[in-house]
Amino acid sequence: MIATEEIMHAFDVENIRRQFPVLNRTVKGKPLVYLDSAATSQKPQVVIDALVDYYSGFNANIHRGIHSLAEEATAAFEATRDAVKNFIHASSREEIIFTRGTTEGINLVAYTWGRQNIKAGDEIIISAMEHHSNIVPWQVLCEEKNAVLKVIPINDEGELLMDEFYKLLSPKTKLVSVVHVSNALGTVNPVKQITDAAHNAGAVVMIDGAQSTVHLDIDVQQLDCDFFAFSAHKLYGPTGAGVLFGKKHLLETMPVFQGGGEMIKEVTFAKTTFNDLPYKYEAGTPNIADVVAFKAALDFISETGKEAIAQHEHELLRYATAQLQSIPGLTIIGRAKEKAGVASFIIEKLHTQDIAIILDNQGIAVRTGHHCTQPLMDRFGISGTTRASFAVYNTRQEIDALVSGLHKAIRLLS
Numbered sequence: 001m002i003a004t005e006e007i008m009h010a011f012d013v014e015n016i017r018r019q020f021p022v023l024n025r026t027v028k029g030k031p032l033v034y035l036d037s038a039a040t041s042q043k044p045q046v047v048i049d050a051l052v053d054y055y056s057g058f059n060a061n062i063h064r065g066i067h068s069l070a071e072e073a074t075a076a077f078e079a080t081r082d083a084v085k086n087f088i089h090a091s092s093r094e095e096i097i098f099t100r101g102t103t104e105g106i107n108l109v110a111y112t113w114g115r116q117n118i119k120a121g122d123e124i125i126i127s128a129m130e131h132h133s134n135i136v137p138w139q140v141l142c143e144e145k146n147a148v149l150k151v152i153p154i155n156d157e158g159e160l161l162m163d164e165f166y167k168l169l170s171p172k173t174k175l176v177s178v179v180h181v182s183n184a185l186g187t188v189n190p191v192k193q194i195t196d197a198a199h200n201a202g203a204v205v206m207i208d209g210a211q212s213t214v215h216l217d218i219d220v221q222q223l224d225c226d227f228f229a230f231s232a233h234k235l236y237g238p239t240g241a242g243v244l245f246g247k248k249h250l251l252e253t254m255p256v257f258q259g260g261g262e263m264i265k266e267v268t269f270a271k272t273t274f275n276d277l278p279y280k281y282e283a284g285t286p287n288i289a290d291v292v293a294f295k296a297a298l299d300f301i302s303e304t305g306k307e308a309i310a311q312h313e314h315e316l317l318r319y320a321t322a323q324l325q326s327i328p329g330l331t332i333i334g335r336a337k338e339k340a341g342v343a344s345f346i347i348e349k350l351h352t353q354d355i356a357i358i359l360d361n362q363g364i365a366v367r368t369g370h371h372c373t374q375p376l377m378d379r380f381g382i383s384g385t386t387r388a389s390f391a392v393y394n395t396r397q398e399i400d401a402l403v404s405g406l407h408k409a410i411r412l413l414s
């Protein structure tokens, strides 16, 4: 077993930082300290180059032209599909659907599988720590179908109460949709256990992987989940692109999502037959450039080493937690035993918005507010938190800057 110190030594964060051009800039005259990667990560030069190369070298519409540019663009787009398949260990490329992001992936399942399978009286289980994008689509569906939305409660540390989850499961449960890693708390949920229990009850499982794909190794076959959604922009890739993984037998029998070009085999005014997977769910011209460039992000992650990145982030989180806890009046929200990437906190008598403004004046970017998890904030009886989130390029010095920024905020605001 390699000691953490050795991995930290082998992991050259300065070399990583040099690959992210935005990290060279200043904000309000101070070096940028970017601690908002859970909202969106910064992009390495290889991803920026891939976008420029696509537009300056082989921009063309895909899957339809016989000309060389169209062939090159199609090959690059489909190469990303293979890279994603390997990245999440899916068994087939037909199970990889390109979307706009996590939100669209969840909505796709709600509008297709959901409308086909959810009936009056059926139950859908989510958790108390869901992002709005894993609440609202199911609420809309439940309202339409007269189905019931059930919520797995959490403890004060921000961990799911698994015994309560097991009690919620019944023959009425048709779907369990839970977040893998909470964006507001950092909690890593036991999604394999959840999936196994849901399957035993006969339910289908969807996992919101928006925050987990960047921190954890994802193996959808091992997890055995039915659907898994994530966004490229939280994985060092471009905005506007994402992935929905779905098990082939489900994707094959689900109705179509959007109708249009590319998703059809044959159209007559009498009847349309639909395209094979995965194209059946990719109507219209997709986000070619961003999908193409996403492969550069996945390559960046594999070359840097997912294990090394995870160790680095884990060490940063451990360090940040210890440093933050030493600040008088500060309470960490989310103290689960299994955590990744996020330190959320409140400071006695201080408003999160004011903290963020003072930090921004020192070049420090954090997110404040409810983090699109309003029911979770209600559970803790707060309106929001200040959230620092960590990525491959962050350093201990940046956490020190955050801590001294918070001391300054306390001085100015108390």
Ligand code: 7TS
Binding pocket: 038, 039, 040, 100, 101, 102, 103, 104, 131, 133, 134, 179, 181, 182, 183, 184, 208, 210, 211, 231, 367, 371, 372
């Ligand atoms: N699910 C989780 C757990 C998320 O953290 C987010 C975005 C989404 C879904 C939606 O992803 P999108 O790419 O479709 O927008 N989370 C955040 C955040 O924490 N701060 O800004 C966006």
